[in-house]
Amino acid sequence: MNGWLLIAGVALLTAAIKAAGPVVLGGRELPARFTRVVGLLAAPLMAALVVTSALADGRHLQVDAATAGVVVAGVLFWRGSPVIVGVLAAVVVTAGLRALGAP
Amino acid sequence: MTQADVSFRRGLRLGAGFASVPLLLSISFGVVAVDAGLSPVQAVVMSALVHAGSGQFAAISVFGAGGGVVPAVLASGLTNSRFLAMGIAVAPSLPGRPWSRAVQGQTVVDPSFVMANRHDGTFDRWLLFGAFAPQYAGWFTGTVLGAYGGDLLGDTDRLGVDAIFPAFFLALLVAELRRPETRWVALGGAVIALALVPFAPPGVPILAAALAALVALR
Numbered sequence: 001m002n003g004w005l006l007i008a009g010v011a012l013l014t015a016a017i018k019a020a021g022p023v024v025l026g027g028r029e030l031p032a033r034f035t036r037v038v039g040l041l042a043a044p045l046m047a048a049l050v051v052t053s054a055l056a057d058g059r060h061l062q063v064d065a066a067t068a069g070v071v072v073a074g075v076l077f078w079r080g081s082p083v084i085v086g087v088l089a090a091v092v093v094t095a096g097l098r099a100l101g102a103p
Numbered sequence: 104m105t106q107a108d109v110s111f112r113r114g115l116r117l118g119a120g121f122a123s124v125p126l127l128l129s130i131s132f133g134v135v136a137v138d139a140g141l142s143p144v145q146a147v148v149m150s151a152l153v154h155a156g157s158g159q160f161a162a163i164s165v166f167g168a169g170g171g172v173v174p175a176v177l178a179s180g181l182t183n184s185r186f187l188a189m190g191i192a193v194a195p196s197l198p199g200r201p202w203s204r205a206v207q208g209q210t211v212v213d214p215s216f217v218m219a220n221r222h223d224g225t226f227d228r229w230l231l232f233g234a235f236a237p238q239y240a241g242w243f244t245g246t247v248l249g250a251y252g253g254d255l256l257g258d259t260d261r262l263g264v265d266a267i268f269p270a271f272f273l274a275l276l277v278a279e280l281r282r283p284e285t286r287w288v289a290l291g292g293a294v295i296a297l298a299l300v301p302f303a304p305p306g307v308p309i310l311a312a313a314l315a316a317l318v319a320l321r
Contacts, residue, residue, distance in 0.1 A: 003140065003141045003145045006149075006166055006176065007153075009172060009175075009176035010158065010175070010179045013176055013180045014155050014158055014179065014180075015209060017184065017186050018183075019190070019205035021190025021192070022197045025191055025194035026194045026197045026198070026201065026204035027195065027197060029195065032224070035223065037317060038316075039220065039222045039223065039224055040285060040315075041188060041316045042217050042275070043276065043288050043289035043316075044289055044291060044292020044295070044312045044314075045185050045309060046275045046276035046279060047292040048293060048295070048309040048312030050272045051296055052297070052308055054266075056300045059305075061300060066263065066269065069270065070266055070269045070273060073266070073270040074273050077277040083121050083123070084123045086274055087270045090266040090267065091262070091270075094263030096263075099261075
């Protein structure tokens with residue numbers, strides 16, 4: 001029962017979060033300053049997602065085998081590797097380091 | 104073929120290139136959700152209705168730790184709060200009545216947001232829809248596999264699957280960093296997020312990182 005409540009709650013809240021901007025501001029011309037901010041938005045959001053998932057666990061900062069795997073993926077992406085290649089490399093490096101005893 | 108068709112197909116192609124990753128991630132979501140006490144059907148329904156991976160993981164980790172429904176829902180809301188910023192960003196590019204815009208807004212996921220960005224303040228909405236479709240299909244399929252076949256995998260941390268999530272976002276970040284003007288902003292976002300990690304609930308550091316883009320107001 002609680003599981004279904006959880007699903008309903010998360011589904012409704014997520015849909016509302018995604019709908020808010022388009023409903024309130026949709027289809028309108030916005031000032032040029034706004035559009036410059038919008039053009040830059042993806043970079044800090046993605047950077048934040050990367051560092052909080054690769055360098056932190058919950059509320060504390062930590063470096064572990066996955067961090068090394070992600071660094072390897074970054075080098076591959078920068079050199080033009082397809083997404084799946086970099087991601088699999090990250091997984092293999094992480095699993096390999098753990099097999100050798102890394103955290 | 105209309106411009107909308109061209110954009111949609113291009114979105115499908117770009118999105119398909121990324122779809123293998125949501126597939127892998129959602130396999131681990133299916134496993135974790137069932138471990139946390141959801142039935143396999145519930146795990147699949149959640150992925151079908153929510154389709155926001157990081158928010159689902161956040162909800163499940165609180166729920167699985169016995170934190171209760173309300174805290175789990177709030178945790179997912181905070182984790183997904185970045186979609187508020189993304190929704191505001193795409194809003195001017197979505198035409199139609201409010202309910203129609205609300206539905207179009209549901210297709211904003213991290214890869215579709217990055218791919219549909221024209222970098223002139225507008226978004227190609229048909230590319231957004233096209234890129235969303237394979238993401239959704241991958242996320243749904245993986246959840247089914249993980250929820251019903253997770254017992255075959257064993258300890259997923261040992262397999263290094265926790266590297267998938269950051270590596271996926273790194274691929275999107277690297278695509279952004281090809282444009283030099285994004286680099287300082289990305290660094291700023293990373294510093295803001297890391298500085299807040301010890302103090303703020305999960306998800307908030309990511310939303311706060313969006314403030315780095317305000318440097319464009321100068």
